[in-house]
Amino acid sequence: MREMIISELTQALHELARGFAHYLPRLIVMLILAFVGWVIAYAVKVVLRSILRLIKFDKLSENAGASQLLSKAALPSATEILSRFIFWVTWLGFILLGVSVLGILGLQEQIARFFLFMPRLFVAMFITFFGLLAASFFSRAALLAAVNANVPSPRLLSLAVRSIIVVFVLSIVFEELGLAEQTMLVAFGIAFGALMLGLAIAFGMGGRELAQRLLEKKFVRGKKEENEDEPSPL
């Protein structure tokens, strides 16, 4: 009995040692991959940060309105955040590559899905950034046009333009990421429809007199007033 226990114990220890010996090289490969990945990720981060500074990415981000958001949240600059993000994504990619070398069943499928998801994540980030840039540009254009045309509540108009574009961009981003596609589609449809209906009702009912004044100004006695109000600049 005692000998049987010792024998089983010895066999188990042998199997453990064999298993460890079997996995040790893979573990070393994983560690090497993680180390090499860190070096590469760090190099990518440094190069990317230099390029972004060269192309004045922070300025673009400021124009897009992203810098103000980051500043309010006490986060670093857009250049720093993007550089760090790329660093972690690259390093994580190498770590997962190393983990896949271990040959753990089930994990490899998840890793493959992660790598397949990466391009969509990048596209979503791209859309978000340029979407914010477009929202900032067009809302400012609306604000300037409204101010120069002496339209009442120019900031409200500008905010409406920005909101519509941001909502539209977010719906595209969620669709790209494959997150709650149906919910987002319905939510977008409801929100957009409600906004348009609200504006129509607000302008038609609440702003009836304002609309009348604007139309009169434009088509009825507009010419006389306009000619009187500003001397010729040239």
Next chain:
Amino acid sequence: MARLTRTCGGNSHELKLEDGTFLTDDFLRQLINVGEVDILVGLPTHNNAKTIRSIVHTIQSGLLRFFPRERAVIINADGGSRDGTPELVTGISIDDVRPAPNLNALRTLHSISTKYASSPESGVALRTILTAAELLRAKACIVMSPESANIESEWLSSLLLPICRDGFDLVTPTYRRHKFEGLLMTNLLYPMIRALYGARIREAYAPEFGFSGRLGCQFLGQNGWNDGTDGAGTELRFTLAAITGGYRVCQSFLGEKDHIDRHAADLVPTLRQTVGALFSALESDFPAWSTVAGSQPVPTTGPDLEVVLEGVRVNRKRLREMFSTGVAELEAVYQSILTPSTLAELQRIARLGEEDFHYSAEFWVRTVYEFAASYQKSVISRDHIIQAFAPLFRGRVFTFLIENRNSSANDVENNIEGLCLEFERLKPYLLQLWKSRE
């Protein structure tokens, strides 16, 4: 791609007519039929049927009276008129306009019309006229406004004689104006061009001007025609090119400037064509203007400026309101363009009542220079910078109107002179901004 080679100032260069999109074959054929000319009159038009007949008559009459021996051509560059303007230009016979029975045309006066686009673009129109002038080897050219109701045949001699007789390269006009007309010219373009480029040219952006064939040829070859500005303000760039190129520039008094009704909505397009073009030119002309100190008068025939004082109705209240609203609503935009101290001062002025409101000359110059520096650095979209400038211009106009409410012609002129000196005095501030933002 058709290619024509022409000599310009001793250097030959090719006119590339890419896929026939610039000059049409028909237009080229007509130019070839004309041969060479001494005088070219450019007439950019767009739906000007109401005025064009009398203008062409006056031009023909002027050519007959003052230049009967010269070979002349009228080039009408039309921007897609739908009222038959080009047909009117080409259909008018010189025999109809003989100013005196003893005056006969010694040469055939050609009238050619070409449609350069389906919508008017002043830059393309000028380019068409310059190209025609080069192909026809015109010695002297003038561009006439198709809207001038006050045009007289003497205008042709005033604009052409300094070129033909005295060897000038650019003749800009001076006019008799109401003291509250042309406020962009008197409050910004004239003083700023004078301070930066050193030449006291009253009307750097004019609907009528004359130029020599060699200046036109040089500008045609040098100007960035495809720089994405759609040719806005090409006339102003033409004047600046003449100054920086060292060409001989003079002014000629023409008479009363037409009062063209402009709506409040026209201000932003006007700013794009003038202030936008000037700010844009500062970038490429930096080596030229950064070394200029002070300013020099340019030779002028007739008075520099004649001011009319009769009453005119202006809605000052609305000007001030639009200024105050603009400053309040565009705070975020101005934060990108102006220094914090300038913005704070603007906000203070915007809060003042009508009685206390004062946008001083010095502060106006600082504002303009900060806008110019921000435009150069493209702190935001350049077009947005120009649009953001409109409310501030209205604020300055309000102060100018108040200051000169009861002023005599001399007082107005003194005020403008004071503003010019302020622009010259603060030029180092612009240079400092220019360098600090690099």
